[in-house]
Amino acid sequence: MRLIVARCEVTYSGRLNAVLPEAVRLLILKSDGSFLVHADTGGFKPQNWMTPPTVVEHEGEPLERLVVRKRGRKTEDRLDVRIVEILSDVAHDMGEAGAIAKDGVERDLQEELATRPAALGEELRVVRREWQTDIGPVDLMCRDTEDGWVAVEIKRVATIEAVEQLTRYLERIRPEPGMARVRGVLAAQKVVRQARTLAEARGLRWIEVDLGVLRGEREPELTLFPG
């Protein structure tokens, strides 16, 4: 990884055009071909960047210009860095970084709900996870106590799009034999207001579930009036 701190002007042309006026910035050249331009503010996002695969051209000694191009694209994507002054230029051999281990993404929620469908707010039996339709898989397909079918769409955050997605699935499932009355349930750690409204308007039930509570790591919020 090469780290350059330099006063520079950066021009991007590709999917859009953008210009960064002359200022001091951090330029990161990763060994996988990634190129990032970071300012001292602006948070998470680089001001400019290019994802691999790229081709990098260096001009001048000391460095006066960097051109980063996207490889293997029809429309040219190009970053042009005009370097006015180099304040630092160091390279580090970093070896391999271990793979990140994540827990708490949508799939984890789906797994928990598959084993504890009662958390969905009614008594359900899980028939299948990833029930295939011709437009994609329904997260959980269940049956209720009266053997009625229930399709469950799971999200970490459910927006109006999640309602649309569930609606599309139901449209596809209902014509199947015996499926005409399949119900839809939207389950998420958070269901935003518009999604609630649209879901209710379409006769879909929504429910918020908490992964921590689900796992018993935290107690559900109980309002007890002892005595």
Next chain:
Amino acid sequence: MRLIVARCEVTYSGRLNAVLPEAVRLLILKSDGSFLVHADTGGFKPQNWMTPPTVVEHEGEPLERLVVRKRGRKTEDRLDVRIVEILSDVAHDMGEAGAIAKDGVERDLQEELATRPAALGEELRVVRREWQTDIGPVDLMCRDTEDGWVAVEIKRVATIEAVEQLTRYLERIRPEPGMARVRGVLAAQKVVRQARTLAEARGLRWIEVDLGVLRGEREPELTLFPG
């Protein structure tokens, strides 16, 4: 901006839990409170990060541990960096970075189309941009040569979701007085195939427009057979 290259292990807990095993990584501490953990591979995205506002704790001399916490949140967000070996630790005063100037985003396309609605493939008059409905604004509301209403949804890339969005708008507009026969047009720099199919199935017209051509920067592709 402080740049630390160090062998370290990083633990995140918050919206999910994640662990990065011990490896050499770049740690970036921005003056706005941003904290980024980058590996030498993995492209655009940091392996771990925290956006402002944050509180950073330093432990040890030399540095042995960094704890970054999210400020002003109910649920705690926390990044814990256990530092095994520091390979480099430098700070740079970078001053202000100029604001980025972008051109070519959806809004630019909307502006061009508002002034040249003929590019939408039929003769239209623009009545309003950002025509308000109770579920959000229609990008362009127009009338055709027979005074019929036409709602235009504009995207840079139109997917199936853009068709759904336009459909929702039309559902809301049609009950309005005199609006029963409003037509829908989907305009984008690229309309993906499934969006085309769904649009056609729903009686919506779609059209691809090129911002460059629209501005006359490029000539449209003409196939001429002179003589």
Next chain:
DNA sequence: TCGTTCATTTCGAAG
């Protein structure tokens, strides 16, 4: 390659 879906999405604007 294209298309879909998820993301600790982030980011920005508007109510």
Next chain:
DNA sequence: CTTCGAAGTGAACGA
């Protein structure tokens, strides 16, 4: 403050 939609979204996964 929340809410909502765009993003050069990026990245993974499947057809």
